[in-house]
Amino acid sequence: AQKVTQAQTEISVVEKEDVTLDCVYETRDTTYYLFWYKQPPSGELVFLIRRNSFDEQNEISGRYSWNFQKSTSSFNFTITASQVVDSAVYFCALSEADSGAGSYQLTFGKGTKLSVIP
Amino acid sequence: DSGVTQTPKHLITATGQRVTLRCSPRSGDLSVYWYQQSLDQGLQFLIQYYNGEERAKGNILERFSAQQFPDLHSELNLSSLELGDSALYFCASSGGQRGSYEQYFGPGTRLTVT
Numbered sequence: 001a002q003k004v005t006q007a008q009t010e011i012s013v014v015e016k017e018d019v020t021l022d023c024v025y026e027t028r029d030t031t032y033y034l035f036w037y038k039q040p041p042s043g044e045l046v047f048l049i050r051r052n053s054f055d056e057q058n059e060i061s062g063r064y065s066w067n068f069q070k071s072t073s074s075f076n077f078t079i080t081a082s083q084v085v086d087s088a089v090y091f092c093a094l095s096e097a098d099s100g101a102g103s104y105q106l107t108f109g110k111g112t113k114l115s116v117i118p
Numbered sequence: 119d120s121g122v123t124q125t126p127k128h129l130i131t132a133t134g135q136r137v138t139l140r141c142s143p144r145s146g147d148l149s150v151y152w153y154q155q156s157l158d159q160g161l162q163f164l165i166q167y168y169n170g171e172e173r174a175k176g177n178i179l180e181r182f183s184a185q186q187f188p189d190l191h192s193e194l195n196l197s198s199l200e201l202g203d204s205a206l207y208f209c210a211s212s213g214g215q216r217g218s219y220e221q222y223f224g225p226g227t228r229l230t231v232t
Contacts, residue, residue: 033219044120045208045223091161095219103174104212104219105151108161 002027004094006109013082014117021077021112023092029053034068034075035093035106045091051075082116089113121145122211122224130230136197139227143190143211149173150192151212151221152184156205167192199231 003026013019025034036048049059051068059066063080079086093106121144131137143150152164154177163176167186178184181199186192196203206228210221 035220037223043206043228044225045210047120047220047222050220103166103168104149104221105163105166105174105176106153106161106210106221107163110160 002029002032002094002096002107004092004107004109006090006092006112008112009110010113010115012115012117015084016081018078018080019082019114019116021079021090021092021114023075023077023109025073025075025092025094027094027096029096031096033095033104035095036066036075036077037091037093037108038088039091039111040088048077079114082114084116084118087114087116120222120224122209122222124207124209124224124227126227127225128228128230130232131199132232133199133201135199135231136195137199137229139194139196139207139209139229141192141194141209141211141224143192143209144222147211147213147222148190149212150186150190151210152178152192152194153208153210153223154205155208155226156202161208164194196229201231204229204231 005024032053034051038046065078067076089111091111092109095104123142125140148169151166155161164178165184166174184194206226208226210223212221
C-alpha cells in the first residue's frame with residue numbers, strides 16, 4: 001500500500017530564511033507521481049508541482065525548488081527567502097500510475113504547517 | 119482560481135439528515151475525485167468518477183454515495199449524518215484517463231453536523 005510521511009508537523013521561520021519541507025513516500029509501483037499542494041488559511045488546495053517517478057531532475061520555480069531522490073524515496077520542497085504569504089499547510093501526495101482502471105487517486109501526507117514570521 | 123466550482127461553501131445540518139454537495143469540474147476534465155479533510159483523518163480519497171462511470175472507491179462510507187451526470191458535474195450525497203461527518207469536502211478534477219495527472223481542487227464545502 002502507498003504511504004506518504006511528512007514528519008514535520010509544524011515549522012516556524014523568520015521572513016527571508018530558507019526552509020525545507022520533508023516528504024518520504026512508500027510505494028510498490030515502479031511508475032508513480034508525486035505532488036505538492038499548498039493550503040493557505042483560506043482553505044483551498046493549490047497545486048504546486050508534479051514529478052514523475054522516471055524523471056529525477058530537480059526543479060526550480062522562482063523561490064521554490066524540489067529535490068526528488070528515488071534512492072531515499074524522498075521528495076523535498078525548499079522555499080528560498082521565505083515570505084509571510086508562504087504561511088500555509090503544505091501537503092505532499094503520491095499517485096500510483098494506475099491505482100485501478102484509470103484512477104490516479106492521491107494519497108496525502110498529514111501536512112506541514114509553515115508559519116513565516118515577519 | 120482552479121476552475122473547479124463547489125456549492126455550497128458552508129453547510130450546517132443536524133444529525134440524521136441528508137445533504138448533497140455539488141461539484142463542477144474544469145472545462146474539458148472528465149475525471150472528478152472527492153476527498154474528505156478532517157482533523158483526525160487528514161485528507162482522504164473517497165471516490166472517483168470518469169465520464170459518468172465510477173472508477174475507484176476509497177474510504178467512503180456506505181451512507182455516502184456519488185454520481186456524475188452527462189454534463190460532467192458531480193454530486194456527493196451524505197445521508198444519516200453523524201457528528202463525525204463534519205469535515206471539509208473537496209472535489210478535484212483532472213484531464214482524463216490518460217491525460218494530465220494533476221488534480222485541481224475546488225474551494226471545498228465545509229460541512230458541520232450538529
